[in-house]
Amino acid sequence: MATVSRVVNHNHNVKPATEKKVMEVVKRLNYRPNDVARGLASKKTTTVGVIIPNVTNSYFAALARGIDDIAEMYQYNIILTNSDGDEQKEVKALNTLYSKQVDGIIFMGNELSPAVRDEFKAERIPVVLAGSVDPQNDFPNVNIDYRQAVSSQVDQLLNTGNQRVAFVAGRLNRAINQDFRLPGYQAALQSHQVPFDDQLLFEAANYDDGYELCDQLLAHQATAAMVSNDDAAAGIMNGMNDRGVQVPEQFEVATSDNTKITEMTRPTLSTITQPLYDVGAVAMRLLTKLMDNDEIEQRQVLLPFGMKQRGSTKGA
Amino acid sequence: MATVSRVVNHNHNVKPATEKKVMEVVKRLNYRPNDVARGLASKKTTTVGVIIPNVTNSYFAALARGIDDIAEMYQYNIILTNSDGDEQKEVKALNTLYSKQVDGIIFMGNELSPAVRDEFKAERIPVVLAGSVDPQNDFPNVNIDYRQAVSSQVDQLLNTGNQRVAFVAGRLNRAINQDFRLPGYQAALQSHQVPFDDQLLFEAANYDDGYELCDQLLAHQATAAMVSNDDAAAGIMNGMNDRGVQVPEQFEVATSDNTKITEMTRPTLSTITQPLYDVGAVAMRLLTKLMDNDEIEQRQVLLPFGMKQRGSTKGA
């Protein structure tokens, strides 16, 4: 029994001859270790929980792919749960993940609600936030510098003379927007001495939201929009063109994620570029270290970002 | 011990008074049952394995969302594994899922290779194919009638006078293409007495593939394309327009999945419409029945499909 366990787990204290013998029997009996029993005995499930707002969203899907690839590399499996960014669902999902004894958690969401934060703190299993900020910096996370990125992108919009640049996010009151993107937007305005007007703040979480939003954008005399979600940006751009407002001549739109969608639209979308796959991959790698109790050099990693000016803006 | 188990599992043979008492202690001690131990003892993990080619693909992502929602509804969790449609990875993934003692499996992929088929047959746990055909009809599956759908869509292309309609799929030799879509394409040609030309068969699995493919399409005098993947279709359409070939005036393109992408492009993409979310949802529902040993009315379900003629084709 124990020797078989040693062989199966590649423990080195086994005589090559017996190992051979065991392997043969394993093959012959088509023996496959029961990971559940293993998990109970060893207190490790080699499974990590992943909370994602929505797999259908290309931004999060890209991160998820990075997460899964690295998980696979380190022999972990992923339990994926869609939360819709809803606090209730997040808490519920976490509870079942904890019951399932996952070894770690990757959390994606636009904000860490107090309830979720409490769940994390109540357990001692490691958590890493992927593409999700933590203003209180309680948990390891991997992101880009959203403040700086938005600031640079809005700066471009201001350079082409726009005086009324709208800021569009999924939910304005989410930490990632309130504490990072919005300040970046405001900083850019300030450096161009353009007054801040909260009438120019809008919410749109997906393509249809964006498409519908155009009327309001126009009603408030916006001539450009900095959007935090590629789907919504595509909706705004198409919505404008369909309403006879030419992009970029009469209205410029810039977005944030550089998902494939930004290349599919016509005109193509100018965007912040970020290493989506890597955000997920690095987060998972970080989690493996945490689960192994390895030394962590950085709990908070900021990956490099860039800018891509394409057809939806007038800038070069 | 046993009584606590009964309470936690909502077994009815418990006196209300003791139930109350147990519940209180559960609350006070913040007791949370260990699902791993539960799984070992009961031989049920309330976890199902999901094999997906790539979460990043909007077609499969949509199915995955349907799967997860229904899983949640029936108290199951999902272990998601990306396979890239690669047989090796599929087999490997299945083995780890079996080790983890999943209660069932949802398989997505363009084909059931013999190796995968053997894995399924070697285990007695239920499998349902979602958006994935099984020509041998060995396993329960949910799909649409791809043959009929492609035939109808190609028929539209032929109606507008195209004599050289290309057929573009991710991998031509996959069962879903070889046994369903291609025959549908050929049937349409035949009914219009247009000769079949295998020079008009092409492969493109994603946006970039499609974009690149344009040169070949043009070289072979194709004037329209029936594409089996929305991403590739978007690539072809943009590629054509970028090369100065106007869609739909000089080249028509029709696609297959009606993902959001078909609305984002300009012109918008004409497409077969299928209930993506439902394909996943119904598959998962079917799996829950199988796992419960319920009676199954249909092992093979075909969901209704439709047609949406938009801007990328000349038809009404």
Next chain:
DNA sequence: ATGAAAGCGCTAACAA
């Protein structure tokens, strides 16, 4: 309606 006890299939000391 409740408790006692066996055991699910492993890992992890501990001996030998």
Next chain:
DNA sequence: TTGTTAGCGCTTTCAT
């Protein structure tokens, strides 16, 4: 290097 023995934290008969 190998075997023995406890558990891991539950569910599930079987008594009571």
